[in-house]
Amino acid sequence: MTRPHDDLLRAGTFRTIVASALAVLAALALVVFAPGAFAHEARLPSEARGLPAGTDPGPPGDAFYTPPSPVPAGQPGDVIRARPAKAGPPTARSLADAWQVMYLSKDTHDQLIAETGTILVPKGADPATMPIVAMAPGTSGPAFRCAPSKMIDGGIFYEQAMLNELLKRNWAVAVPDYPGYHANPTTTYITGRDEGHAVLDAVRAAQRLPEAKLSKDAKVLVHGYSQGGGAAMWAGELQPAYAPELNLQGITAGGVPGDIVSVALALDGSKAFGFLFYALLGLHNAYPDVQFDNVLSDAGKQARQQLEGDSCTLELLLNFQSKSVDDYFTNSPLGDSAWLTHAKENRLGSAAIKVPVYQYHSTTDEIVAYPQASRLRDKYCALGVKLTWKPWDGLSHITLVGRGNADALAFLTDRLNGVPASSNCPTTPQGASS
């Protein structure tokens, strides 16, 4: 039996202990769970690197690309870390400052993820007055070294010509890498919502990076070719619900893979099979129920190691020529119902794009089949999109990467200047075919 005095003493001590413990927990919560705690922690290294105290420069080297675990709390578009980078070869460096950034976005399952990109701000004008162009890069490839931000900083970005044209016009540019570029990469090539969100959140990150000094009210444009053309259209379809605050003015998209089922079937057995192989891997990385590793043949297992180990765009073009699904798989993923289901989910053309669109494609495109692009255009027209369509004759998919730039730049310039967009949609709606 305890004496009354001892009971009181124990109760008081217990209260004190509990109170202390709660205070400690509250303090920890403030540090760990406060939004933006990671983004705004001041550090001497960032000052030493020429960033004003404020943006976390992240760990040096490749570790910059490793997302924090768990993913920090925050909103899509928040900047997690940023460090100065090169805008490209000498002309680009003379035109603009650049930063590699890691920012929050949402994957195709609407889960918060951290991914990387590059933000470029021309030196020739006041950033607060600049429009922001989201430049959605074309196929870079599955290996870590292929990340567009690495390519840009390394002076080997194959779309540098277009990037320089944007910078020369004193337009700020946000280039998403798309998710999955880090050590042991898990890129989700051709997955529509991953890409569309990456594009829109890259613009938000550009607006939220204090060093960039860009405006939240800036006019926003989107440009992309090939994978980037698909990403640009996804950004257009998703923007009204996902990023309504962005002042989106127009979209230019070339070589668009609108229907990856159709594109995939055309690639099987072709010289450009590498892109199909990568697309199968990418979709599997996005949707684990899509068969991949467990249906690879021995040859396929070797080829798969090549993919994420060392293959970028050039290797996809050259090292898998004339292969077919039968060479690499014991069971074709193309016949897999999970693949078909998710591939259909990733078709463009089911939602209207609310801003003017310029879509272009080569009639003899040997990588992204032309007929499905034309059908996408018909779908958009039927949805009332103000779309200008330009087919090009006799050009390779790769050649049109550069050849289409001038027209795209003219379209974007018109949108910035408030020129009313025209449309060459047929006046009688085409029947929708899929």
Place this chain on the structure above:
Amino acid sequence: MIERLLGAAALATVAMLPAVAPATPARADQVSLTLNYHCNYPLIGSQPVKVDVKADIPKTIKVGEPTPRFTISSVSLVNAAATRGLRAVYAAKIEGTATAYASVVAPGYPNGLKVRAFLPIASTPIPDSGEFPVKADGSTPSLTFDEPGHAKIVVGDLLLTLDPKLADGTETGLLTFESECTQDPGQNNVLAEPEIVPAADADKGFALKGTTTLKTTGAVAPLTGSFKPAFQDAGTFTGELMLNPATAAVALLGLIPASADLAFQPAGPATGTLAADGKLTADAKTDISVPSVKVFGLELGGGTDCHTSAPANIALTSPNFSRTAGGDLTGTYALPALTGCGALNDLISPLISGLGNTISLAGSPVTQPTVTVTPLNGRTQ
């Protein structure tokens, strides 16, 4: 613009004007170098490139003498992987420019002056596969060294601006791109090591020989003298222009022999400019005295006090003057009125002073070697 070795920090650009060609060309010797680089190509990534460079650069260069622009020829070996990448974008030929960055180390500039040479790459067909050579020929900038001693021309990195083309001559998907080439470490990258030797004529200047004609009477005086300019930056000079005493003789009315002795005294330094293309201007203020005026051999006046009331401003120009070879100088000048020439001063002065007097001088370097070898058979080589 002539490159001068001034500040090591300045990046000097290539001379756009032709350099002054010296009358006695500096001895040119071919130098050559092979250097390995790694170049960054879009899509293709970093690739090794072997570059062979040849240039004609003399073993000796004179102080103060702008060098001509030496021809550089280069051959770069593009490797098979790069060929594969170019063919992947259907490139059938390649052209562009190679910019070579170099550093010229010289006395007084141990860290070197940064220079660059633009070497155009003529359109070169790309083979289906394998390595292939790409030629790029251009010229070095003109250089002028201010101090004698040992110099080194050190080759640095390259910047390629490349424009591959499809077989039909139109642009590939890459359009025009820049490729930065970093020199592999640990190589000998000294292209040439010329000796900068003192200009033999630096202190001795030029001997002048010519005539002056007085407008008033047409009297002609043969002239000799010397011109010793000290050259400064930006092609200006200041120095001494001396004319020896001379006698202007004329037959007045075609019959009456008359002469005036003239003595010249510089009234200040001669100043002027010498441009890279050889155009020279000079201003020399000279007090002119007339020790003697004779008609029919009889002294009319003159004397030690007889001189121009103000110095004559002799303005000379030359269309093509060189520090090593000299050149022709011409000009017109006014002879101010004479004073102190005796009782007949006012008679003598109008005969001599006036506008429109002309002067014409040939300047030749004082120490120009003139060695002729006469073989035993009597014919001069």
